[in-house]
Amino acid sequence: MASSVLVILKTGATEAPLKLPVHANTTFRCTPNHVVYSDLAETIAGIPLEDVLADVSPAIRASHPDFALYEAMHAPLRAEDPHGPRKGRAALDDAAAAATAAAAWTLDKWKFLPLARRALARMPAARWFVLVEADTYVVWPSLFDWLAGLDPDQAMYAGAPTQIGDVTFAHGGSGVVVSGPAMRRLVETVEADGVAAWEDVTTREWAGDCVLGKALGEAGVGLTWTWPLTQGRRPGSLDYGSAMWGRRAWCYPAVFYHHVDAREIEGFWEWEQEWYSRGLPRIRHSDVFADYIAPRLATAPEPSRDDWDNRSDYAEAEGFQTHPANASSSDGGGCARRCADWDECLQWELKGGTCFLAKVARLGNPVVGSSAGGVGVGVKEREGDGEVQSVRSGWMVERILKRYGEQEECAGEEWVV
Structure with missing residues (x-):
């Protein structure tokens, strides 16, 4: 072919x-x-x-x-x-x-x-x-x-x-x-x-x-x-539980992703080759979530990550909350507690003095210019003076795995023709 x-x-x-x-x-x-x-x-x-x-x-x-x-x-x-x-x-x-x-x-x-x-x-x-x-x-x-x-x-x-x-x-x-x-x-x-x-x-x-x-x-x-075979987002920004036109991303093969920087292309390529080396079948979006995304979410004893943007502030996320940060949440602790107190919250992000809580789980990406992001890769988060904006992200991993583990069984979804 x-x-x-x-x-x-x-x-x-x-x-x-x-x-x-x-x-x-x-x-x-x-x-x-x-x-x-x-x-x-x-x-x-x-x-x-x-x-x-x-x-x-x-x-x-x-x-x-x-x-x-x-x-x-x-x-x-x-x-x-x-x-x-x-x-x-x-x-x-x-x-x-x-x-x-x-x-x-x-x-x-x-x-x-x-x-x-x-x-x-x-x-x-x-x-x-x-x-x-x-x-x-x-x-x-x-x-x-x-x-x-x-x-x-x-x-x-x-x-x-x-x-x-x-x-x-x-x-x-x-x-x-x-x-x-x-x-x-x-x-x-x-x-x-x-x-x-x-x-x-x-x-x-x-x-x-x-x-x-x-x-x-x-x-x-x-x-x-051809959605969800073709995606306008990078693997770390996709909502794997999304559905449109009667199609669930979870069940369809992964073919195209977009806005993938050089570091993520290299990392995803290495993961993909390792997947095939195990003799595993065609990669579906559910496989990407379970085998690539979930293991990379920050877990206890450090269930959050500095200089990382998990896109909890995505406007199109299915429900998110914002709260002004205060002294108790300046290190992310207060933001994490707010997320824990909201049963539907799957992840949180402390950015620019605001605490964002989201009902959708995304891995996100490092911040450009940070030690995690390096130069030219990651997510750009800058304030008016051009300095890199402080961003801290965290996930409710047990909730995420439970929520996405409750997906309905796939029923023969394959290709868009």
Whole structure:
């Protein structure tokens, strides 16, 4: 199956040095056919990156404000300077310090349709195209098992649904699957309408995965909703007891996670290999919770963790409480007692002078810049002056194991087709 799949990893020069190297020893060990599309042609950790934005019309690249950062990177390359690639990276580093997240996002949206055209030209006989980002984690045996049960001769576009206006599309970072026939229809539609027309569409939209979904819709290929196989969260942030559209995450195989930093990719990869070494079957979300999440929850005699954010303040959590911290809870003790006194509380978090109590159990992640988080990994928690905010998290482990152990038996839930 793997030989018939082209894996497309989309990234950008602002993030690639930090996020891409881990994939050399994880993701790309399982994928004989893969390509990395970026906005600067370079090699990182032995991985070649192609500049897919070179396929955007020269007039757009030269004049559109979205391409200011791109032009700063590429000016040294056009000057035929033998040190052009190094100077291009230096120009990026200088510009990136002042670039906003919005500017990086708007540049990124221009990659989706060019990468589709380039990927089809690269492997026209591919049965499946799988689009991921640098912070996407893929459980490859599950993905290949899933694809093996689908019909590659049908036009299929699958992923985690999201919506902008009247366009429902697959969220890019959560993993997108496109069959060969669907990709051909997409490219034929874009070329028949004219690339310039779709560049005009891209100008008006703010999300590239929305543009991709709109183009597939114009090609007559609707979206197959694949939650909970595809997740928009990292393993440590997922509520494993969640359910939508009559599907329980607990019972379905794990295929894609998103927002997974390099440290967690490496750690989850090691856990996954150890799982298979025990001769265990396909990984379900319930397995991830029981074998990866639960053993990592802090337990007595130290049932809490400093510099750790378990996301007890998630607004969408099914019920949470907030309490102002006081002297008795400044070390987390008072917050822990409040959680113990509320029968439904599964975890707590003391952050920025507030005690948060949650009815959902999440492992969470280390705080960026802390001794636990290091540089560039973990969850960002900063106060107005830029200093790392003090965060302490704790769990009611016995309650958690009891609550999640009371899940109804799974009844044949397998794949989304």
